[in-house]
Amino acid sequence: MIKTITFAAIHFTIATLLAFTLTGDFLLGSLIAIIEPSINTVAFYFHEKAWQTSPYLKQRKSNTQVKTASFAVIHFSVAFTVTYGLTGDAFLGGLMATIEPAINSVAYFFHEKVWTNKEANRHQTHIVCA
Numbered sequence: 001m002i003k004t005i006t007f008a009a010i011h012f013t014i015a016t017l018l019a020f021t022l023t024g025d026f027l028l029g030s031l032i033a034i035i036e037p038s039i040n041t042v043a044f045y046f047h048e049k050a051w052q053t054s055p056y057l058k059q060r061k062s063n064t065q066v067k068t069a070s071f072a073v074i075h076f077s078v079a080f081t082v083t084y085g086l087t088g089d090a091f092l093g094g095l096m097a098t099i100e101p102a103i104n105s106v107a108y109f110f111h112e113k114v115w116t117n118k119e120a121n122r123h124q125t126h127i128v129c130a
Contacts, residue, residue, distance in 0.1 A: 003115050004045050010107050011037040011044075018100050019083075022092060032096065036082040040104075043074050064116065068109045075101040 016033035023029045051057045051067060060066055076097050084093030 004041060004048065007044055007108065007111050008037060008041040010111060011040060011104055014103050014107060015100055018096065018103070022095055022099075023087070028086060031086055032083055035086070036079055036096075036100070039078050039082065040075055043078060044071065047071050047074060062116065064109060064112050067112060068105055071108060072101055072105045075104060 012033065015037045016029070019029035019032040019036075020026070021029075023032070047070070057067075079100050080093045080097030083096035084090055087093065
């Protein structure tokens with residue numbers, strides 16, 4: 001759960017800055033910045049669960065690029081749907097769906113690297129102590 005919370009903090013920050021920049025509207029930008037990351041945080045949680053429980057995905061867990069790409073597809077879809085739903089503007093929905101997930105995918109990649117290293121270090125410590 002801590003991993004989800006740290007990713008949510010990064011995601012909310014990026015979404016807020018971008019939504020305000022694209023819309024120029026405080027209320028609309030705030031709604032997008034709250035709703036889109038909220039939905040994606042839930043999606044992130046279930047994405048993590050799938051990667052932890054599926055034998056096929058578990059074998060590929062160390063391939064951060066594949067895991068990042070799989071979450072990016074979910075993220076792009078949510079960003080477009082939320083922005084389009086709130087603005088009624090497909091162009092703005094497309095911009096948000098392109099720019100925000102692209103920035104967050106880079107952030108996700110580094111976030112995943114940090115957590116992968118943390119888990120490897122914990123595993124090493126456990127082996128040494130045992």
